[in-house]
Amino acid sequence: MIRGAICGDVIGSRWEGAAAQDPGFELLGTGCCATDDSVLTAAVAEALLDGTPVAAALRRWGNRHADAGYGALFSGWLTSVSDRPYGSFGNGAPMRCSPCALLATGIRHAEALAVAQAAATHNHPDALRATAAAAGAMARGARRADLPSLMERYGIAVPELAALRASSIFDVTATGTVGAAAACVAAAESVEAAIRLAVSLGGDTDTTACVGGALAEAVFGCDIALWRRVGPHVPNDIAQIAERAVAAGERTQTAPWGRRLLDRLVVAPRLIRSARDALDA
Numbered sequence: 001m002i003r004g005a006i007c008g009d010v011i012g013s014r015w016e017g018a019a020a021q022d023p024g025f026e027l028l029g030t031g032c033c034a035t036d037d038s039v040l041t042a043a044v045a046e047a048l049l050d051g052t053p054v055a056a057a058l059r060r061w062g063n064r065h066a067d068a069g070y071g072a073l074f075s076g077w078l079t080s081v082s083d084r085p086y087g088s089f090g091n092g093a094p095m096r097c098s099p100c101a102l103l104a105t106g107i108r109h110a111e112a113l114a115v116a117q118a119a120a121t122h123n124h125p126d127a128l129r130a131t132a133a134a135a136g137a138m139a140r141g142a143r144r145a146d147l148p149s150l151m152e153r154y155g156i157a158v159p160e161l162a163a164l165r166a167s168s169i170f171d172v173t174a175t176g177t178v179g180a181a182a183a184c185v186a187a188a189e190s191v192e193a194a195i196r197l198a199v200s201l202g203g204d205t206d207t208t209a210c211v212g213g214a215l216a217e218a219v220f221g222c223d224i225a226l227w228r229r230v231g232p233h234v235p236n237d238i239a240q241i242a243e244r245a246v247a248a249g250e251r252t253q254t255a256p257w258g259r260r261l262l263d264r265l266v267v268a269p270r271l272i273r274s275a276r277d278a279l280d281a
């Protein structure tokens, strides 16, 4: 999950804003780097692992990696004195949710953690719903064929790949990105194939591939060979947090502290409740 997310971000990074292309592109090369998707995924992982408020972790990591390519709203939040969320429905929320699925003790717990971390900045109902959908699907380890119907249960449309490629729009919405990422995983047979499909759609390639890579890892298992290939492009602090999260994730199922993770993400309980009510409806 977290390794698939970082692989997708790095592989997609040099194609951000590109037009749709053949999935057979050269996988890694000059210009590949870890961007905001990886940096803020590491931030959420650290918040969960160390029990720090997620907003503080996002700020710490965001300022340490100041040139990671943040959106305008997040950049403004990073430098503002207020920790208030700014109502975004952008894909910044689902792109950083993979540690929630990795460290959760179950599906509902993963959804709740994902919604809680999203609500620190992206407190729009669409962002919360899409983030819960991504983390819930990751925690389920659903079969790829079941992804479209599963996403539908969260109100996320999963378009046909051909339609996505034909439109090739730069979709930075949380719902659009999670739907596109799920479409790629549903049509792929490996983590690498899912990431290639996500990048081939063009547009916000690093984020679609980040969400797709995380989801693909939940479906197909970790591609260690791919993780090693991507490794030279990943800053040490991000790689170290990812490895810590993976090791902790292997223990979470039996660890009592897994249940306490939600309490650590002290953000907007009212938003979390309303998101969970929406999911239950």
Ligand SMILES: [Mg+2]
Residues within 6 Å of the ligand: 035, 036, 037, 068, 069, 206, 207
């Ligand atoms: Mg990015």
